[in-house]
Amino acid sequence: MKSRYALTIALAVFCLALALPQAARAGAVLADLENALMCKCDDKCGKVLINCTCATSDKTRAEFTKLLESGITVDQIIKMQVEKHGETVLSAPTKNGFNLTAWVAPFAALLVGGLGIRKIIDTWVRKNRGETGGPEPAEAPAAEPSPDGKYVNRIRNELDEIET
């Protein structure tokens, strides 16, 4: 039982780990910047800079390229942009304070849901065993099954064949 819960938690942790940001690759610095910031054109296009094709976005890209060439880092440019336009310029919530709930809530919901389903299935399995009056049959042994087992297995196999 414990191992099943551990498996569920491990899966959730795996998902969360994959969701964590990775270090930026060399050569993709401008792209990272464009991904991290929204276009702030007058039309309020609502697009991430990397997806935007308006004249403002072209100017912004040129400006960022110059800044990067002058030695200013991605983080510094992002900070400058936040100071200028506010948090709304960021294409995703920051991972601190209240904004952290944006990142955690989906995985928390998934974890709670997973544990809930786990519990429900256990209840249903127990209910079934209780009503049929016996423990869950063990894994089919290599030895010859009983005539009843054969019968039930045959029915199951047949049902599986036509189970659409």
Add this chain to the structure above:
Amino acid sequence: MNDIGEFALLVALATALYGCVSYIMAVRGNRVDLYLSADKTPLIVWGCVAIASAALWRAFLTDDFSLQYVWAYSNREMGTFYKIASFWGGQKGSLLFWTFLLTTYMSVAYLQNRKKNVALMPYAMTVMLVIVVFFLFLLNFSTNPFERIPLPPEDGRGLNPLLQNYWMVIHPPTLYLGYVGFTVPFAFAMAALITKNLDDGWIRLTRKWTLLAWFFLCLGNLFGAAWAYVELGWGGYWAWDPVENAAFMPLLVATAYLHSVMIQEKKDMMKVWNMSLVLLTFVMTIFGTFITRSGLIQSVHTFDEATLGYFFLGFLGVVIAICTTLIIKRLPLLKSKNELDSFLSRESSFLFNNLLLLGIAFATFWGTIFPIISEAVRGVKITVGPPFYNQVNVPIGLALLALIGIGPLIAWRRATLSNLKKNFVKPVAAALVAGAALFPFLPLDGRADILAYIAFILCVFVMGCILSEFFKGTAARMDLHEESPLAALSALTWRNKRRYGGYVVHIGVVLIFAGIAGSQAYGTHDQKHLQKGESIQIRDYTVTYERLLAKEETSIKSRVIAQLGVYRDGRRVWTGNPEKEFYKGSNQPVSEVDVLSSWKEDVYLILADFTEDEAATIKVYINPMVSWIWTGGWVIAFGTVVCMWPDRLEERRRVMRQKKQDAAFSPAQE
């Protein structure tokens, strides 16, 4: 004709209201006369809305600029194609179009069921008529498409240039057919709740309606992606815009429903869950409409005059309240014999499939509304864009992809270790071999690369699982009936459309996953300001800027086209012609990209800018495997058609299954 259209909308509203009231009074008071009278209203309402729609289309086609809506979304220069599509180019027309589709669905459901399902029909029709009343109320008193201009202008403003694309004729109607289609299962589910007919009758009744709506919503989403790809000129196809999310969420919930409902059909379990899912799907469609029309959340799709937010919010609140109340009240009747033989069973895998689908739906919903929550809690408005959705949804999506392979191969009720070994050894081996084979060729130096690598391995695993199912079935038929492989495969699919159609849908999903993984992880782009004869070198391609052409298309539209020679290994493989279109009265030119598409990759060209000395800024994207996404979409469409195809054997199988189940379990209970 405009007067007739306007009057028809009023008559439709009055008739729909009458229909609601008289259906309720008829069933409550056992009044046959009232019932017969009410029973005519669905078709009358449809007729009136059809007349109003015809009147508006006529106004567009005859350039009747006395209508404010026609003036705002059409002009004399536009072709007939776009004049027809302008009908749904703005809020007023799209609401009328929605209502037209809704009444059409209602009428077909009415004609299909009026004699077969007498117990449910009056309630189902009442529910649909109430929804129709809501839309007709808006059309008559808030956003009337027949609003006049006292002094009609000579010409109209024209359709937004971005919308002047052939996808405008295809994408919105497909999406609306999906959105609106979920009203039918919703109405029958509500009718089942009201009448307490809570066996699986309403499910069988609405299964094809749900599939049909799912089919259109799925295609609508893909068509939208294809439109964004060719029209918006940013090299992508999905931006996680709130309105895209709004169309994606009901699709996910409906997919969860289509899977979990199988458990109810087979084992009479999960009644509350299925009922909740079908209601939630409808709620999500209204939520999507609320987002589009409220202007509350910034979106590239938001209508100019998004003023109906409060109406839809109110409607949404009422729907949720009624659904929740009804489900709580009917809980004792919805209790089912929830029993499982084992944790390791297909039923369990369906539950986890539901969890992951709803997990993605929740993450998408959460991201969509989080800016509002943030503003309410902190007073700071923030943006939740693609980086959030990609980081949260991709890992969950990969887990879902794995389950697509696992689910169908696990036996119903109880899987044994030998069963698992028998079914999974080959697909797992194929996935491991694929992983090893791909390892030397794929870069793994970033999160996107690693996720794409995992996705490819899982795609091979799932394809292995699905193909093994086809292989086993075909081989069995070949042995039993001495058929040729092709005949056996066709007969297998044809005699079991639901099961194998579902597998075909899964193949389409795998192709889409592979396409997304490839294009997101391994794409690249470059942009340069080029003089004539200069080139951009990108991957294996050399893109040479050759010349700039200017064309006056019409008096309001002109085009500037860049001619680009695309070379591979020194050989010219294609001439690309990306362009910019300029529309009179519009500040922003529209980019028309040009794409050389193949299974391996797309060469995607954009004319970003040009100067008077005929130099041009050219942007080139190499987008791997994008065509896999579109192919996957068509495969899904084909699979869904197979699933929906009438199957006379299905009912026979259902009865047989029931009998066998009764026979198998009765000795054990004695």
